[in-house]
Amino acid sequence: MIPIQIAKAADPVEALLEAGLRNLWYPICPSSFVQEQPVSLRRLGRKIALWRDARGTLHALEDHCPHRGAPLSQGVILGDRLACPYHGVQVRCDGVVTKVPGSPGCKLEGSRAALSFHVQERHGAVFLFNSDTHVDTPPPLLLPEELEGAEWSNFLCYVEWKGDHRYVADNVMDPMHGTFLHKQSHSMAEGESEAQFQIRATDTGFVFEKTGQKGVNFDWTEWGSTNIHWMRLAIPYPKTGGPGGSFSIVGCYTPIGPNMTAVFFWRCRKVSGWLRDTWRFLYRNRLEARHWHVLEQDRVMLEAMEPDANQREHLYAHDVGIVRLRRQMKQLAKEQLEAQAAAKVAA
Numbered sequence: 001m002i003p004i005q006i007a008k009a010a011d012p013v014e015a016l017l018e019a020g021l022r023n024l025w026y027p028i029c030p031s032s033f034v035q036e037q038p039v040s041l042r043r044l045g046r047k048i049a050l051w052r053d054a055r056g057t058l059h060a061l062e063d064h065c066p067h068r069g070a071p072l073s074q075g076v077i078l079g080d081r082l083a084c085p086y087h088g089v090q091v092r093c094d095g096v097v098t099k100v101p102g103s104p105g106c107k108l109e110g111s112r113a114a115l116s117f118h119v120q121e122r123h124g125a126v127f128l129f130n131s132d133t134h135v136d137t138p139p140p141l142l143l144p145e146e147l148e149g150a151e152w153s154n155f156l157c158y159v160e161w162k163g164d165h166r167y168v169a170d171n172v173m174d175p176m177h178g179t180f181l182h183k184q185s186h187s188m189a190e191g192e193s194e195a196q197f198q199i200r201a202t203d204t205g206f207v208f209e210k211t212g213q214k215g216v217n218f219d220w221t222e223w224g225s226t227n228i229h230w231m232r233l234a235i236p237y238p239k240t241g242g243p244g245g246s247f248s249i250v251g252c253y254t255p256i257g258p259n260m261t262a263v264f265f266w267r268c269r270k271v272s273g274w275l276r277d278t279w280r281f282l283y284r285n286r287l288e289a290r291h292w293h294v295l296e297q298d299r300v301m302l303e304a305m306e307p308d309a310n311q312r313e314h315l316y317a318h319d320v321g322i323v324r325l326r327r328q329m330k331q332l333a334k335e336q337l338e339a340q341a342a343a344k345v346a347a
């Protein structure tokens with residue numbers, strides 16, 4: 001096991017980007033991680049306790065008992081509450097302490113002393129709204145059509161990589177690596193090894209795309225912000241890849257710690273009816289292993305990069321998408337820090 005530290009870059013903008021922007025939804029783990037017992041996860045610069053009540057509904061609190069900080073995740077599930085193992089304090093899923101067995105009627109009872117999070121399960125993953133304070137109603141979690149559309153089908157692929165989450169995003173915002181790193185793969189062998197790119201604004205973000213080649217290789221990437229940050233791309237498939245046209249990938253990359261990322265890729269195909277079953281069978285039996293092979297190539301590259309690799313770069317025209325994405329993230333981090341400072345002054 002690698003020791004996980006909480007993000008702590010000296011520059012506040014860097015520190016916020018390293019830990020993950022606030023007030024956004026993030027996938028934090030596959031649904032299957034949370035079974036009968038509470039679990040504790042490090043994500044987004046936080047330690048989070050997750051559990052299911054008797055109906056299977058998921059709840060999340062900061063894994064820190066408001067009494068003296070013991071891990072609530074090691075306590076006992078009492079429906080929508082956790083009882084801390086240390087002195088039995090009971091905390092409800094909305095952060096309110098409902099019972100202090102050692103000192104009934106004390107001030108802690110009835111107070112919202114713990115940090116709670118909204119969680120939702122969608123497409124095989126647990127999504128958490130990353131807020132610093134209690135939020136009554138979070139903004140809606142809006143996911144791309146490839147996940148939400150009835151005529152689509154997807155498989156979640158989850159991995160944890162030893163690298164900063166921003167390197168994972170950079171990798172996806174870099175279509176040209178398909179032509180080189182993945183050139184032996186069954187779907188990325190075609191097309192030019194030189195390309196011109198352009199950035200096109202969309203309603204929710206932007207597309208970084210080749211100007212002279214489309215539908216041949218990994219030719220474009222989109223970044224979107226819909227109360228969650230996601231990226232997507234499509235790779236044309238040979239006939240042997242079964243029904244559904246291009247193979248689409250939707251990705252989200254959630255920081256675990258400064259040098260560790262929870263990587264979510266949903267592999268999607270536009271298939272319905274019996275074609276869906278055909279594709280799902282084909283995927284499991286033939287295609288999945290190939291995809292893992294391609295993903296391994298990405299993992300090896302990313303994990304071998306030094307943590308300060310992005311401080312010593314010589315970018316060229318193919319990297320304009322990366323520059324744009326980094327600039328955008330920095331701007332968002334600055335805005336969040338300014339809003340936080342203004343709220344403090346107002347308070």
Ligand code: FES
Nearest residue numbers: 065067068084087
């Ligand atoms: S630390 Fe949790 S009850 Fe005391």
Ligand SMILES: [Fe+2]
Nearest residue numbers: 177182294298
């Ligand atoms: Fe790749």
